[in-house]
Amino acid sequence: MGRRIVAIFAAVAVALVGVAAVLLYARGADARAVASQQPTNVYVVQSVVPAGTTLKDAVQNGLIIKTSVAAKGVPAGALSAVDGSNGGYFATTDIQPGEYVLAARFGAKPVGxxxxxxxxxxxxxxxxxxxxxxxxxxxxxxxxxxxxxxxxxxxxxxxxxxxxxxxxxxxxxxxxxxxxxxxxxxxxxxxxxxxxxxxxxxxxxxxxxxxxxxxxxxxxxxxxxxxxxxxxxxxxxxxxxxxxxxxxxxxxxxxxxxxxxx
Structure with missing residues (x-):
């Protein structure tokens, strides 16, 4: 009789642990899903950015524009801000309309x-x-x-x-x-x-x-x-x-x- 009670309590404990683990995983998945849908600022090419164009000029002339997309849709290395630290960088190659602007596409001076x-x-x-x-x-x-x-x-x-x-x-x-x-x-x-x-x-x-x-x-x-x-x-x-x-x-x-x- 005592063994059966112990077995029952053990089974209940395992079930509770399993339920708790499932709930924690579900909450984490929900949090990750919400985070992936959060809007993030990125820059997209509106018109061709000729090689040698500075990042600041590309923004001022409307060649690239800021937009918001879901975080999960942002490619690695996407440019998120233009300020004094990177505004003077040059486009190292032509950047075509529709592309996300990657920070790696701009450098301190023209190359090649x-x-x-x-x-x-x-x-x-x-x-x-x-x-x-x-x-x-x-x-x-x-x-x-x-x-x-x-x-x-x-x-x-x-x-x-x-x-x-x-x-x-x-x-x-x-x-x-x-x-x-x-x-x-x-x-x-x-x-x-x-x-x-x-x-x-x-x-x-x-x-x-x-x-x-x-x-x-x-x-x-x-x-x-x-x-x-x-x-x-x-x-x-x-x-x-x-x-x-x-x-x-x-x-x-x-x-x-x-x-x-x-």
Whole structure:
């Protein structure tokens, strides 16, 4: 009789321990499930982030945006904050739209044989512009710009040539300005190449130091690149930083005659 009572108590004790273990496991599983569903801040690529773009500029230009996802969906190493400790880091390669931004994709300086990557299907063209012509230092990789071209119309050139042949110097050649390209992606500014600068001239004299930011490198379709190269060779270019939803009139032509008209 005594053994049966002991066996019964032992079975009850084992059952209670088992129930307690199941309850503890279930509570832990619930806690883990809740934790996995907690929203976590991460950054996602909205538009292509060209190699060489700083993390700070990528955020300011809307190339990457912050969003919240369930903790279980966050990949290892995902970027969760942009601050003074990492804002100056450079994208080491192009980062494509839709990707989670991983901290490892940014480094203290551009690496590899070249500091920029040209987006697929496009070509890169560099334009030498003065401070005012390139909006000072406010244009950064990832910015969108409008390029204006000031040129001498064909009719004005013909008029000038005719005036020269008749020794009439009073006829003005006249120039016009219009939009050449209205939505241009900047992929580098100034000294973006890792290739060492030339230190001496052909005469052996020290070469002048490069002016940081004087070159603006843009990515264009092959057709638009041809237009830009022609504009560089024949006219005077001026860049304007493009704002969100800016309405650009591609057909607007301003000349000396129409400068003060609306």
């Amino acid at each position: 044989e070249k500091a920029i990557e040209v987006p697929a299907g496009m070509v890169a063209v560099s334009v030498a512009l003065g401070d005012a012509n390139r909006v000072g230092t406010f244009v950064t990789p990832g910015s969108k710009v409008v390029l204006f071209d000031t040129y001498t119309p064909v009719a004005a050139k013909a008029s000038t040539a005719s005036s020269s042949s008749s020794n009439n110097s009073t006829t003005a050649s006249g120039q016009s300005t219009r939009v050449l390209l209205d939505d241009v992606l900047v992929i580098a500014m100034g000294e973006a190449s890792l290739t060492p600068a030339q230190t001496t001239t052909a005469d052996g004299e020290p070469a002048p130091a490069p002016v940081r930011g004087a070159l603006m490198t843009v990515a264009l379709s092959p057709a638009d690149a041809t237009r830009l190269v022609h504009g560089i060779q024949t006219g005077t270019l001026y860049a304007a930083l493009r704002g969100t939803d800016a309405k650009i009139d591609l057909g607007k032509v301003v000349s000396e005659a129409s400068l003060f008209s609306k």
